[in-house]
Amino acid sequence: MKHVINFSAGPSILPKTVFEQASQAVLDFNGMGLSILEISHRSSQFVAVMEEANALVRELIGLPEDYEVLFLTGGASTQFFMTVMNLLPEGKKAAYVDTGSWSAKAIKEAKILGSIDVIASSKEDNYTHIPKGYSVGSDYVFLHTTSNNTIYGTQYQSWPDSPVPMVCDMSSDIFSRPIDIDRFGLIYAGAQKNLGPAGVTLVIVKKDMLGKINRELPTMLKYETHINGKSMFNTPPVFPIYVSMLTMRWLKEQGGLAAIEEVNKRKADKLYSVIDEIPFYIGHSVPEDRSRMNVTFNLADASLNDPFRKFCEEAGCSGLKGHKSVGGFRASIYNAMPETGVDTLAEIMKAFALKHA
């Protein structure tokens, strides 16, 4: 099997041991003589998977009793409107901070259904930083933030002072560091970065955020439906949930969120050091808001983009092409990216710069 180091922004790298266990379960799950793909979601074997997945989320975060954990579908894109439908009563307002394309999409959907204010934005600077120095009124129902901006490579390294609970899209950095849970009324995350494969969405909601709206919603769009149904009101995405559970088991074995944060810091520092030391590379984000998940950079000489990409590919590094909004390159170094993978890329960057100096 070819050796490839996967720097894709998402769906993205997961631990190798997870692939091995998942592959085996597709043939024979737990020695049942059945594939994980053909068992009933009501079987005791799958109920155990769902319960373990739920318990692992609780344990990894250290989740207080008054929060619920849900495994849904539809991605963060569905949470953009479900949050507003379920949390924002008519006549009330929510505040949004715009830190990139995904924030902007959340804002667009919120405006369809509710009344919101965009209280801060770094759009005019092509989202090179996280806005700061704004204040949040206490009359808002919630403050919506996007913790990590995959496209721009920025990330909140400290949270805004907010008198109201935050609703946060953590799709691209959930479980990469401890979560200061008391700040959050609701957290959502598409699985396909640190949590698991595409096809499942994690929602963590504080119970007192719910029950405040009067509008009648379709059953599937109410968080209460999925709380009461323990994420099995209807057939859940069995395999994506199973693989997410395996990935969380792996994360627990690594020592949990505080331990993985240290590794993630080291990994990001290695790449940012190259960017800071070699003027050949230009980082997109301002240093204080740099993402530890997505390292975005351009080459000072854009005519070298194609040769650099080829150089990386020949060394087995894939998925490095930057998003068109930023151009250049993006190294996504999620939890499952081994430090050796980052070391390889750092060496490549140095070697290429030397070659073309």
Place this chain on the structure above:
Amino acid sequence: MKHVINFSAGPSILPKTVFEQASQAVLDFNGMGLSILEISHRSSQFVAVMEEANALVRELIGLPEDYEVLFLTGGASTQFFMTVMNLLPEGKKAAYVDTGSWSAKAIKEAKILGSIDVIASSKEDNYTHIPKGYSVGSDYVFLHTTSNNTIYGTQYQSWPDSPVPMVCDMSSDIFSRPIDIDRFGLIYAGAQKNLGPAGVTLVIVKKDMLGKINRELPTMLKYETHINGKSMFNTPPVFPIYVSMLTMRWLKEQGGLAAIEEVNKRKADKLYSVIDEIPFYIGHSVPEDRSRMNVTFNLADASLNDPFRKFCEEAGCSGLKGHKSVGGFRASIYNAMPETGVDTLAEIMKAFALKHA
């Protein structure tokens, strides 16, 4: 590996070769050196999967050009309201036929958002048959039906005369027989029976059904979003779509829908023959509406339920427990159930009846 014959109602049996290919792709997809679980949905390799899945749906059904094929999430339960949101203008009505629990759920969701009439129901007979002899007014926007009723073991063997297009939940019998497509304005199906694993929902929609409503919907809830995005407006459920594509490839190799229909008829006939010949077993459905996917029956002597279940399990037959609404037993014999599996169950039923005669 233990040999188990899986009669589960869903998620349910898929072809063995599909499990083998899917298991391999979790380790190394197409020799890329990457797992199918870690590749970008925008990669040329996954775009090829999505295109092949789409083309296979079109080819298997013989779909005219003016229909679109979508791979969504959220199951049939989400389609219960998306259909009404997208197809039923204010001031207009739709007609529903109630043939079981899933129809009833569709009706409940439709009533939240629109104005509908339930024009026929077999609820009073505990859904032992498909209603007939009603007429459908031409002022309805659509007629909603549920083609196969997993719980009760009934199935439309002929379609009602309808002057308006049908919207049909085919979750539990799609691709089990040819589809008389001209009758349908929209077909939806959770994948987890004949189509693939849990986590993806197929929607087939005729273009002229759309564009007739004025209400502003969240982007993710509009069929147009997913038509324009080729089912990739946001990250799709990569692995469930891949396995569905493999399952459709397998179905094409079996000769397609007309060929599998013949096999399904033979399989169902074998079990219904046992039920008809041995008064020890009592079928739930009236003979003319019997499902070829879910064979539901009770034992004449209910005190033998537990011994029968044990007898089946010892012979390697699993998933036979009937739904609580009907009791007794249910043998789900979807496309991927080999005829030899049905033969085994028929022999078991005969042997058990003889033993306890």
